[in-house]
Amino acid sequence: MTEISDTTDEAQIIASILAGNTHLFHDLIRPHERSVYAMALSLLHNEPDAEDAAQEAFLKAFRNLANFRGESKFGTWLISITLNEARSRLRSKKVMKMESLDEPPESQGPVTPALLRDWREIPSEALERHEIRAMLQQAITDLPLIYREVFLLRDVEELSVNQSAEALGISIASVKVRLHRARIMLQKQLVPQLKKANPKRRWLPWS
Amino acid sequence: MVLECKHVWEHISGYLDGTLSPQVREQVQKHLEHCEICSAILDSTRNILILTADERVFELPLGFSERLHARLEAEIRGITPPPPDNRE
Numbered sequence: 001m002t003e004i005s006d007t008t009d010e011a012q013i014i015a016s017i018l019a020g021n022t023h024l025f026h027d028l029i030r031p032h033e034r035s036v037y038a039m040a041l042s043l044l045h046n047e048p049d050a051e052d053a054a055q056e057a058f059l060k061a062f063r064n065l066a067n068f069r070g071e072s073k074f075g076t077w078l079i080s081i082t083l084n085e086a087r088s089r090l091r092s093k094k095v096m097k098m099e100s101l102d103e104p105p106e107s108q109g110p111v112t113p114a115l116l117r118d119w120r121e122i123p124s125e126a127l128e129r130h131e132i133r134a135m136l137q138q139a140i141t142d143l144p145l146i147y148r149e150v151f152l153l154r155d156v157e158e159l160s161v162n163q164s165a166e167a168l169g170i171s172i173a174s175v176k177v178r179l180h181r182a183r184i185m186l187q188k189q190l191v192p193q194l195k196k197a198n199p200k201r202r203w204l205p206w207s
Numbered sequence: 208m209v210l211e212c213k214h215v216w217e218h219i220s221g222y223l224d225g226t227l228s229p230q231v232r233e234q235v236q237k238h239l240e241h242c243e244i245c246s247a248i249l250d251s252t253r254n255i256l257i258l259t260a261d262e263r264v265f266e267l268p269l270g271f272s273e274r275l276h277a278r279l280e281a282e283i284r285g286i287t288p289p290p291p292d293n294r295e
Contacts, residue, residue, distance in 0.1 A: 022283045038265035119250040127263040180220035187252045
């Protein structure tokens, strides 16, 4: 229900901006600031670059607003613009950074998760701790680029598999494979760290 | 057919997304019922996805909004056509 009315509101605001009420663009983008920045930061790895890329993405969205087709949500469209902005910046820095935009060589074999016998859930309140947030951010930004992109679109920005495939220009099957690998890589990386950092852990005598 | 652990791991992501075929889903579920390792892998992966989707993971830097809207304001003024009565 809310989603439908959100989309309608969005469509009305966009129509109004295009009709000349350009100041409404400020209101239109406010709910999307964090997700655009998160996308830019996890792709570009540093805050000033991410902020600049995020600003640029919003400017591009404003300039191209007339091309926005109501078929997708505005937020989805914005995320595609951000992805392209971040990608083109990565490409121009590629020689310096040596981060490959291609499939990493080890990507053919299966990914093995971290093995454990029991998992005590880490509650969301743990995110109040800077240490935990930093740990998660680091693990995401450490993923090879092709996995990081899919993971961000699907699991952070919550795009559908189809939308992610479209935004990345890859097949739906590739999205699924890369997403799976990204998730298992994160599990492998984060499980030992989170277990150590979770203060409420309780070692059962038989484990 | 009984699935081995390493085959179950291949389906973790699909299981979480609910995209497995009914047959595979059932096999995975059966395996999970008696395998504490695979259950823990599934639970921890699900837990990690909930945490990483949380808004607090990527926070906006201080002053981000102010700087963004100032830059937008400059842009909007720059490319907005003047209202009709100001035109020649």
